Amino acid sequence: MRKHLVGYAFISPWIVGFTVFTVFPFLASIYLSFTHYNILSAPQWTGLSNYERLFYEDPLFWKSLWVTLKYTVVAVPLMVGVGVALAMLLNAEIAGMSVYRTVFYIPSIVPLVATSVVFVWILNPQIGLVNTLLGTVGIVGPAWLQDPRWAFWALVLMSLWTAGGSMIIYLAGLKNVPRSLYEAALIDGANAFQRARHITLPMLSPVIFFTLVMGVIGSFQYFTQAFIMTKGGPENSTHFYALYLFNRAWRYLDMGYASAMAWVLFVMIMALTLIIFGTHGRWVHYGD
Amino acid sequence: MASSALRPTRMQRLLLHAALLVLGLPFVLPLLWMVSTSLKTNAQVFSTGGIEEGLSLAALIPHPVRWQNYADAWHSVPFATYLKNSLLLCAANVTGAIFSSALVAYGFARLRFWGRDALFILVISTLALPAQVTMIPVFALFRFLGWYGTFRPLIVPLCLGNAFFIFLLRQFFRTIPEELSEAGRIDGASEWRIFWQLVLPLAKPALATCALFQFIYTWNDFFGPLLYLNDPSLYTLAYGLEQFLSSYGGEWAQLMAGACIFTAPVIVLFFLAQRTFIQGIATTGGKM
Numbered sequence: 228m229r230k231h232l233v234g235y236a237f238i239s240p241w242i243v244g245f246t247v248f249t250v251f252p253f254l255a256s257i258y259l260s261f262t263h264y265n266i267l268s269a270p271q272w273t274g275l276s277n278y279e280r281l282f283y284e285d286p287l288f289w290k291s292l293w294v295t296l297k298y299t300v301v302a303v304p305l306m307v308g309v310g311v312a313l314a315m316l317l318n319a320e321i322a323g324m325s326v327y328r329t330v331f332y333i334p335s336i337v338p339l340v341a342t343s344v345v346f347v348w349i350l351n352p353q354i355g356l357v358n359t360l361l362g363t364v365g366i367v368g369p370a371w372l373q374d375p376r377w378a379f380w381a382l383v384l385m386s387l388w389t390a391g392g393s394m395i396i397y398l399a400g401l402k403n404v405p406r407s408l409y410e411a412a413l414i415d416g417a418n419a420f421q422r423a424r425h426i427t428l429p430m431l432s433p434v435i436f437f438t439l440v441m442g443v444i445g446s447f448q449y450f451t452q453a454f455i456m457t458k459g460g461p462e463n464s465t466h467f468y469a470l471y472l473f474n475r476a477w478r479y480l481d482m483g484y485a486s487a488m489a490w491v492l493f494v495m496i497m498a499l500t501l502i503i504f505g506t507h508g509r510w511v512h513y514g515d
Numbered sequence: 516m517a518s519s520a521l522r523p524t525r526m527q528r529l530l531l532h533a534a535l536l537v538l539g540l541p542f543v544l545p546l547l548w549m550v551s552t553s554l555k556t557n558a559q560v561f562s563t564g565g566i567e568e569g570l571s572l573a574a575l576i577p578h579p580v581r582w583q584n585y586a587d588a589w590h591s592v593p594f595a596t597y598l599k600n601s602l603l604l605c606a607a608n609v610t611g612a613i614f615s616s617a618l619v620a621y622g623f624a625r626l627r628f629w630g631r632d633a634l635f636i637l638v639i640s641t642l643a644l645p646a647q648v649t650m651i652p653v654f655a656l657f658r659f660l661g662w663y664g665t666f667r668p669l670i671v672p673l674c675l676g677n678a679f680f681i682f683l684l685r686q687f688f689r690t691i692p693e694e695l696s697e698a699g700r701i702d703g704a705s706e707w708r709i710f711w712q713l714v715l716p717l718a719k720p721a722l723a724t725c726a727l728f729q730f731i732y733t734w735n736d737f738f739g740p741l742l743y744l745n746d747p748s749l750y751t752l753a754y755g756l757e758q759f760l761s762s763y764g765g766e767w768a769q770l771m772a773g774a775c776i777f778t779a780p781v782i783v784l785f786f787l788a789q790r791t792f793i794q795g796i797a798t799t800g801g802k803m
Contacts, residue, residue, distance in 0.1 A: 230626070230627060230628065231627075231628040231629055232628075233626060233628075233706050234622050234626040234627065234628030234631065235622075235628055236622075237618055237619065237621055237622030237626060237706070237710075238618075238619045238622040238623065238634070238676075240615040240618060240619055240674070240675045240676045241615075241619040241638065241675060241676035241678075241681065243675055244615075244672060244675025244676055245637065245638075245641065245675075247656075247675075248649065248653060248672050248675070249641050249644065249649060251652065251656075252648070252649035252650075252651075252652035252653045252656070253644070253648060253649060255652035255655075256648055256649060256651060256652050259651060259652065266654075266655055266658065313538075316531065316534065316535060316538075317535075319523055319528075319531055320522055320523070321523065321528045321531055321532065322528075323532075327535045327539060330539045330542055330543055331538075331539065331542050333542075333546070333782065333785070334542055334545070334546070336731070336781055336782070336785055336792075337546070337778050337781065337782075338734065338735040338753060338777060338778060338781060339735060339737065340735070340737050340753045340754075340756050340757055340777070341549075341756065341774045341777050341778045343757075344756060344757075344760050344770060344771075344773075344774050345545055345546075345548075345549045345771070345774055346545070347760065348548075348549070348552065348767055348770065348771065349545050349548055351767075354560070354561060356544065356545070356548045359574070388541070388542065388545065391542065395793060399793075444643075444645065447645065448645060448646070448647070450738065451737050451738065454741075455737075455757050455760065469647065472647055476651055476654075477742070482651050482655070485651060486651050488647075489645075489647040489648045489650075489651065490648065492645060492647050492648070493644075493645055493647070493648050496645055500643075
C-alpha cells in the first residue's frame with residue numbers, strides 16, 4: 228500500500244496539472260461551445276446555435292479554413308521537400324560541412340517574433356531587401372504583405388526559411404541508414420538518383436511521416452507570424468484559422484463561439500491525422 | 516572499394532560547395548540584413564539601394580556605423596524591464612518545469628503503483644491535444660482567480676510537469692541500473708533520497724536538454740504574454756518587440772537593433788550548447 232502511495236506522491240504534480248489544466252478545460256470547453264459566453268457574465272445555454280452560425284452564416288470561418296488548408300497542402304509538403312533535399316546535400320562528406328549545416332539550421336532557432344519582424348522589414352515594398360534584390364535584376368517586386376495576391380505566398384516563403392529545423396531531424400535519420408545498403412546498391416550498379424529514390428527516401432520515411440503529421444497539426448496552430456505581420460489581411464488572405472479563433476475569443480469576447488471553433492479544429496486535426504495514418508502502410512517503412 | 520566509390524570525387528565536391536554556397540545565401544542574408552540595418556543611420560536605411568539603383572555590396576555595410584541605434588532602442592521602450600521579465604520567467608519556468616517533470620518522470624520510470632502504465636498513456640496523449648481546445652476555460656479560470664495581468668498564469672502551469680519532458684526523462688531514468696536504487700534501499704534511504712541523491716545527478720545530460728528547451732520556449736513565447744499580460748512593466752522581450760513594431764513601425768534601424776538584442780542570446784546559447792541542442796532535437800523530433 229505504502230509503495231503505491233509513494234508512487235502517487237511522485238507523480239502528484241502531474242495529477243494536479245492534468246486535472247486542472249487538461250481534464251477540466253477539456254470538459255468545460257465542450258460545454259462552452261454550446262453557450263453564449265463573453266467571460267464577463269455567466270455562460271448562457273444556446274444549444275447548437277454556435278455551430279449553426281459557424282457553418283451557415285460565417286464566411287470568414289470558411290475563408291480562414293481555406294487559408295489554413297491551403298497552407299497545409301502547399302507549405303507543409305514544401306517544407307518537408309526542402310528539408311529532405313537539404314539534409315541529403317548536407318550528409319555528404321566534404322570539408323566545412325558543419326559550417327554549412329549551421330548556416331541552414333540557424334534561421335530555425337531565431338525566435339518567431341524576431342523572424343516576423345525581420346521579414347516585415349525585408350519584404351518592405353519600397354526599400355526592403357527582397358524587392359531591392361529583384362530590382363537589381365530588373366524585376367519590380369510585388370507589395371508582398373500588402374498585396375492580397377502575394378501575402379500568403381510571402382508567409383509560405385518565410386516558412387521555407389526555417390526548413391533547417393526539420394533538416395536536422397532528417398539528417399539524424401540519414402545517419403541511421405546502414406552504409407552497407409549503399410555499398411550493395413553500388414555493386415548492383417545503382418546510380419545516385421536510384422540510391423536516393425530506393426534507399427534514402429524509404430529509410431527516411433518514418434521521420435518524414437512524423438514531420439508531416441507535426442506539420443499538419445502546426446498549420447492549424449499557425450498564429451504568431453500572421454498576427455504580427457499581417458493581422459490576417461490584406462482582404463483576409465492570411466486570416467489563418469488559429470488567428471480567427473483568437474480574434475473571436477479575445478477581440479470580440481465571443482468565447483462560446485470560439486470554443487465551438489476550437490472543437491471544429493480539434494475534430495479536423497484528428498481527421499487529417501487519421502487520413503495521414505491511413506496512408507501510413509503504403510509508404511512508411513521500418514527497418515529492413 | 517565500394518565505400519571509396521561512395522565518397523564524392525573532387526569534381527562532385529566542388530559542385531557541392533558551389534550549390535551549398537548559392538543555396539545558403541537566402542538563409543544567411545536576412546540575418547545579415549538585420550544586423551546591418553541595426554547599425555545604419557536612417558539616411559542610409561532609406562537611401563541604400565532603392566529599387567531603381569539595385570543592391571550593391573556597399574548597401575550591406577553600414578556606413579557610418581551607428582551604435583547609437585542600440586541605445587535608442589533600449590531607451591525608446593523599457594527594454595531593460597522587458598529583459599528582466601524575460602529572464603525572470605525563464606528562470607522560474609526552467610526550475611519549475613525541470614524539477615516537477617523529473618519528479619513525475621521518476622515515478623513513472625522507477626516506481627510501481629496501480630494504473631501506472633495507463634496514466635502514462637494519458638501523459639503522452641496530452642501532447643496531441645491542441646492548445647486551442649483548453650485555452651479558453653484556462654483563461655477563464657485564471658481570470659476568476661484574479662491572476663490575469665500577473666506572471667502566475669505563465670509560471671504555475673509549468674510547475675506541474677511538462678508531458679514532453681516527462682516522456683524524455685522517463686526514457687533516461689529507465690536506462691539507469693536498478694541495482695543503484697536497490698543499494699540505496701538496503702542502506703535505508705527513502706525513495707526521495709534515492710531520487711534526489713543517487714538518480715538525479717546521473718541524469719544531468721537529459722536535464723540539460725530539457726532546461727535548454729524550456730529556456731528557449733519561454734524566451735520565445737509570444738502567445739502566453741499576449742494573453743495574460745496587460746501592464747507594460749510586466750512585458751517580456753518577445754511581446755515588447757511586437758509592441759515596438761506596432762508603435763514605431765518606420766524606425767527600422769532601432770527595430771532591427773531590438774531584434775538583434777532579442778535574438779543574440781538564443782544564437783549564443785546555440786553555439787555554447789550545440790551538442791545538447793542537436794542531440795535533443797534529433798531524439799525528440801524538434802518539438803519545442
